[in-house]
Amino acid sequence: MSPILTQHLPALESMKKYPSKLFYKGNLELLQRPKVSIVGTRRPSNYTRQCTYALANALAKRGVCVVSGAAMGVDAVAHAGAGAENTIAVVANGLDIRYPAVNKELIAGIEEKGLLLSQFNDGFRATGWSFVVRNELVVALGDSLIVTEADLESGSMRSVEYALKMGKKVFVLPQRLDESLGTNKLLNEMQATPIHNIETFASTFGQSADDGIQKDEFFYFCQTLPTFDESLKRFGDRVYEAELEGIITIQNGIVRLN
Incomplete structure (x- = not known):
């Protein structure tokens, strides 16, 4: 039997x-990082695939954990873009089943290096309603939701409903008028914010770890805007070293990445 999470989230x-x-x-430990949920169609266009991968990759470089549902299409691309070690996959079946089969290697990698979550006992096979349950959990875990492509009547649009009820901000990719009717409708009704530049969007989460900051637990921790006392208790002299190196700034008792 898969272990049960005991900590309160x-x-x-x-x-x-x-x-x-x-x-x-x-x-x-991935649950302690800043998290962004990324969802979308199982049949994304090449444009959507490229942008989803780039988005997930750019976020992961800034210590953000990408949350998605391990499904075909956008979900799989988001997990791959972030890298197994930077992603949480929420599934609609028991954790002893790697579903869908086409993503079994991806799921195995996340199981080894990332984090798999499920509300269902081992042996449970996915059903229509379990995907709905899965979608709510995917949205709840993220600080915000990105929908990269979606039809009007789709699970992704149901995820948007969850996000709006939870008070989370929704972001979408700009799409052509005759494509991704769901996300275009959200833009038209001003329920979502468009991502016009991936690097600009990702930079709101901090500086890329590829730009000179070592991508480690200290970097991830500082993304959460911890207090100076919390940082000192957990990392000791590393806090002072990071300040001297210009990696962080301490303002009003809060640690911020530069």
Whole structure:
């Protein structure tokens, strides 16, 4: 039997009902990072694939954990773009089943280096309603939601409904008028914010780890705007060293990445 998560996750209090059980496999430390949920169609265009991969990659370089549902299409591209070690996959079945089969290697990698979550017992096979349950959990975990492509009547649009009810900001990619009718409708009704430049969007989460900051737990920790006392307790002299090196700034008792 897959282990049950015992720690309380405040982010999940925004769900209709806090999960009675949450099974996991992998690295629970990912739950402490800033998180962004990325969802979308199972049949993305090449443009959507390229942008989704680039978005997830740019976010991961800034210590952000990408959350998605391990489905075909946008989900799989988002997980791949972030890298297994920077992603949380929420599935609609028991964790002893790697579904869909086409993504079994991707899921195995996340199980080993990232984090898999499920509300369902081992042996449970995905059904229509379990995908709905999965979608709510994906949205709840993220600080915001990105929908890169979606039809009007789709699970991704249901995820948007969850996000709006939870008070989370929704972002979408600009698409052609006759494509991704769901996200275009959100833009038309001003329920979502367009991402016009991936690097500009990602930079709101901090500086890329590829720009001279070592991508380690200290970097991830500082993304959460911790207090100076919290940082000192956890990392000791590393805090002072980072300040001297210009990696962080301490203002009003809060640690911020430069």
